Amino acid sequence: IHVTWMRAQEERAHKGGVAKQSEAYAQSIVKHFSPSIQVQKYRFRGLRPKHATLAVAFEDMGLQLHNGSSVLAGVTGEFPAGRLCAIMGPSGAGKTTFMNVLCGKATYGEMTGKVLINNKPGNMNDYKHLMGFVPQDDIVHE
Incomplete structure (x- = not known):
């Protein structure tokens, strides 16, 4: 029984490690593709008229x-x-x-x-x- 319990614990630990790695990887993907606060605060300024406008x-x-x-x-x-x-x-x-x-x-x-x-x-x-x-x-x- 002790050996079976040890193997089950090792398997859970391995699965838990894989799960933690998967979770960390998923979080890095989410961070990479989710807009950051800086992106949300960014304001496009490319087409703002200059102060010296011409007609x-x-x-x-x-x-x-x-x-x-x-x-x-x-x-x-x-x-x-x-x-x-x-x-x-x-x-x-x-x-x-x-x-x-x-x-x-x-x-x-x-x-x-x-x-x-x-x-x-x-x-x-x-x-x-x-x-x-x-x-x-x-x-x-x-």
């Missing part, structure tokens, strides 16, 4: 190529201060040309119309550090 307006904006042809004409609108804006339209509508003209990157022609920054005529190059322009590049798969 950009454009009136009758266009692009005339060096050969005299016009590829963009009569574009009027505004990007309000502190707002995230998107330019959308079908392929070939002139979205990229529009942004290149607005940002002063259309060196292959001359801009027509006017750009107003905070309701005053301005040069976009002076404000590049306050603005962002993320062009869409198509991915070509073979």
Whole structure:
């Protein structure tokens, strides 16, 4: 009886050790994947407007190529201060040309119309550090 009791105790101890190891492992997984207090207190600050916000307006904006042809004409609108804006339209509508003209990157022609920054005529190059322009590049798969 004593030997049987000893074996049972050893088996329980072994099972208990395995159970304790399993419990410790489960707790480490829970700690790893559960949000911590720091995560719960974290506040995303990536899209907060800067204190130096700009309003950009454009009136009758266009692009005339060096050969005299016009590829963009009569574009009027505004990007309000502190707002995230998107330019959308079908392929070939002139979205990229529009942004290149607005940002002063259309060196292959001359801009027509006017750009107003905070309701005053301005040069976009002076404000590049306050603005962002993320062009869409198509991915070509073979």
